[in-house]
Amino acid sequence: MQAALELVAYEANFSAISLRRVARQAGVVPTAFYRHFEDMDALGLSLVEDTFIELRGLLRGADLSALPIKGLTRYAVELFAYHVRDRRLLFQFLVKERFSGSRPIREAIHGHITQIVIELARDFAHFDEFSRIEETDLQIIAELVVNTIVSLSERILDVAPDNAEDAALMLRAEKQLRLIFMGAGRWESRASSRAARAG
Amino acid sequence: MQAALELVAYEANFSAISLRRVARQAGVVPTAFYRHFEDMDALGLSLVEDTFIELRGLLRGADLSALPIKGLTRYAVELFAYHVRDRRLLFQFLVKERFSGSRPIREAIHGHITQIVIELARDFAHFDEFSRIEETDLQIIAELVVNTIVSLSERILDVAPDNAEDAALMLRAEKQLRLIFMGAGRWESRASSRAARAG
DNA sequence: CATACGTGTGAACATGTGTACACTTTAGCC
DNA sequence: GGCTAAAGTGTACACATGTTCACACGTATG
Known part of the structure; x- marks a missing residue:
């Protein structure tokens, strides 16, 4: 799995690397590959699972409900950015395969x-600030937040490691999240539903 | 180019299809490929250029400044969604190659x-509603808007053509854009800069 | 000690690949 | 009608790929 990650970081993407190259990178003969995975797709799926098991642990560990919304955005952005840099190859794989994988x-x-x-x-539903908002609208807002974080990850992975530009990217993402929360603070679920029905 | 698009839509991505398969799909012998492109990368770049030339034309043609912000979001979402569906294969190529291409x-x-x-x-700078906001912050907001539209495109391309789910996706994106604009309406550039400096 | 199992090996195969080269065909123009 | 340039053809080569099979080594457990 490590060998595959290294090759994906170097090449364009996962489907561009061959079973034989993974084996070579791992210092092993091609046929030995089959001792561990049925085929390349199985390898890729294992990498996906690993990434999200770890990510889920991170999110569970970060008890965001303890913080006020103000400090929350900065903390969340820093936590996430650190983790993405820490697991650079895994997330590079993820970003590349999200749309181009099998x-x-x-x-x-x-x-x-x-x-x-x-x-x-x-989680949002537990905040007083969002108590007015319907569940479906909360999901729409959550999607916006996740999109913004994903976009930040993509940008961080684009620049070289330990680049000074990282700080600017994080500030951008932080502002975007704050803006989203400002919008959410004014959101009226009923008004928006009415508007939607009015079509 | 059409042959390549068809193959990319069917296969995982561009780097997974070979020069020979493109030629076969085009009903032509492999060596004939070189009469048109130096290599596969050149083909891919031509596809990218074509897509954005057309997209630029669409954006230029849509004179958004004529509309109020309210109707603007719905109109923009519908215009964009229609165009993405219309040029499905091109945008499928784009989405797949954005992170996994050469x-x-x-x-x-x-x-x-x-x-x-x-x-x-x-464009935002011409709206009275945004006159308070600094240029750098306007770009951050524009990025958020573009991210949301890109995300909508990805989702539209994920579901089968002419799927009824499209309408729900568009409504989601429209709400997200409205929320962003609500946040932007309350945005204070100076306050945010001060907070940033305060670190 | 034996035996079962996880892991790695080497040779072999049919098939797909990018590209070079010399050639023929096709289409447009004076 | 003949010339030119663009587009397409066929052959050839050296190489990479996925997968198969029978075999070898290590280790831990009965």
């Missing part, structure tokens, strides 16, 4: 992200 | 999107 891999990634959105929306 | 292709796409963000921020 169908099973794409679906696995999409499913996990959807799950994160749902859980984030559930 | 370096030149990735950079070309990224450059074009950055350009669109800059121009959108410039």
Whole structure:
């Protein structure tokens, strides 16, 4: 798995690297590959699962409900940015395969992200500031937040490691999140539903 | 180019299809490929350029400044969704290659999107509602808007063509954009800069 | 000690790949 | 009608790929 990650970081993406190259990178003969995975797709799926198991642990560990919304955005951005840099190769793999991987891999990634959105929306429901907002609208807001964080990850992975530009990217993301929360503070679920029905 | 698009829609991504398969799909012998492109990368870059030339035309043609912000979001979402569906294969290619393509292709796409963000921020500056906001903050907001639209495109391309789910996706994106604009309406550039300096 | 199992090996195969080269065909223009 | 340039063809080569099969080594457990 480590060998595959290294190759993906170097090459364009996962489908561009061959079973034989993974084996070579791992210092092993091609046929030995089959002792561990049925095929390349199985390897890719294992990488996806690993990434999200760890990410889920991170999100569970960060008890955001303890903080006020103000400090929350900065803390969340820093936590996430640190983790992405720490697991650079894993997230590089994820970002590349999210849309260009094989169908099973794409679906696995999409499913996990959807799950994160749902859980984030559930967390939002505990904040007094959002008590007015309907559940479906909370999910829409959560999706916006997740999109923003994902976009930050993509940008961080684009620049070289330990680049000074990282700080600017994080500030951007932080502002975007603050703006989203300002919008959410004024959001009226009933008004928006009415507008939607009026079509 | 059409042959390549068809194959990319069917396969995982661009780097997974070979020069020989493109030629076969085009009903032509492999060596004939070289009469049109130096290599596969050149083909990919041509596809990127084509997509953005057309997209730029669409954005230029849509004179958004004529509308009030309220109707603007719905109109923009519908216009964009229609165009993405209309050029499905091109945008499928774009979404897949944005992060997983070869370096030149990735950079070309990224450059074009950055350009669109800059121009959108410039358009924002003409609205009275945003006159308070600094230019750098306008770009951050424009980026948020573009991210949301890109995300909508990705979702539309994920579901089958002419799927009823499209309408729900568009409504989501419309709400997200309205929320962003509500946040922007309360945005205070000086306050945010001060907070940033305070660190 | 033996035996079962996880892991790694080497040779072999049919098939796909990018590209070079010399050639033929096609289409447009004076 | 003949010339030119663009587009397409066929052959050839050296190489990479996924997968198969029978075999070898290590270790831990009965």
